[in-house]
Amino acid sequence: MTFQSTPFPAQHDPAQVAFQRSELGIILSLYGRMVAAGEWRDYGISCLREVAVFSVFRRTAENPLYRIEKRPRLRGRQGQYAVIGMDGQVLKRGSDLKTVLRVLERKLIRPVE
Numbered sequence: 003m004t005f006q007s008t009p010f011p012a013q014h015d016p017a018q019v020a021f022q023r024s025e026l027g028i029i030l031s032l033y034g035r036m037v038a039a040g041e042w043r044d045y046g047i048s049c050l051r052e053v054a055v056f057s058v059f060r061r062t063a064e065n066p067l068y069r070i071e072k073r074p075r076l077r078g079r080q081g082q083y084a085v086i087g088m089d090g091q092v093l094k095r096g097s098d099l100k101t102v103l104r105v106l107e108r109k110l111i112r113p114v115e
Contacts, residue, residue, distance in 0.1 A: 017051070018049045018050060018051055018054075019049060019050065019051070019052060019053055019054040019072060019073070019074055020049045020054050021047070021049075021054050021056065021072060025072070025099055028099050028100060028103065029056050029070060029099075029103070032103055032106060032107065033045060033058065036058075036106070041060070042058050042059065042060060042067070043059060043060055043061060044058075044059040044061070045057060045058050045059065046059070046066070052073060052075065053071050053072065053073050054071070054072040055069050055070070055071050055072075056069070056070040056071075057069050057070075058070070065088060066088065067087075067088055068085055068086065068087060068088070068093075068106060069085070069086040070083070070084075070085055070086075070102075070103070071083070071084045071085075071086060077097065080095050080096075081095050081096035081097035081098075081102070082097060083095065083096060083097065083098070083099050083102040084102065085102055085103065085105050085106060093105045
């Protein structure tokens with residue numbers, strides 16, 4: 003009698019990385035407040051193989067002001083979420099999306115004249 007062993011299915015990386023519904027809720031809440039303040043006007047979402055990107059634009063036909071990135075492979079190291087500025091500089095990185103987005107919420111606080 004011979005037994006054939008069937009290996010456990012290997013865990014494959016998903017074909018693309020995407021934002022979960024709860025993550026999009028947090029991002030779109032901030033986006034709505036910034037649109038109401040007149041800071042942002044448009045956005046774009048890209049779901050690629052290694053990264054999901056939420057890009058924020060002041061005008062439609064220009065480079066993004068900010069990119070909110072999700073990189074699951076960095077979950078154990080630097081954190082899977084990052085806010086990246088127009089010049090490519092990482093403004094904040096971490097594992098909690100709300101904490102990472104606080105760097106953008108500071109833009110809403112202005113002195114009243």
